[in-house]
Amino acid sequence: MKKLENVREVLKKMKHRKPSKIFCPKCASPEIRLFSSLDLWLTPKKYVCESCGYVGPVVMELEKMEEEKGSA
Numbered sequence: 001m002k003k004l005e006n007v008r009e010v011l012k013k014m015k016h017r018k019p020s021k022i023f024c025p026k027c028a029s030p031e032i033r034l035f036s037s038l039d040l041w042l043t044p045k046k047y048v049c050e051s052c053g054y055v056g057p058v059v060m061e062l063e064k065m066e067e068e069k070g071s072a
Contacts, residue, residue: 023060024049032059 024032029051036046048055 020061020063022047023062024052024054025056025058025060026054027052028060 021030022032023030024047027049029049031050032047032054033050034045035048035055036043044057046055046057047059
């Protein structure tokens, strides 16, 4: 049951987390956007970088690290 509790907690955090900042995987620029307005609902997400011209489905996300509970 302990594993099930961990899965619930992970899903809960994923559902309610704030949007994280995304960066280009090629040049690490934050100047990246969705390739098309249809990428939100009709087609898989594809991103384009304004700095280096990268086009693809992969982006880097920056998330804050949470300190573990109970650590001194």
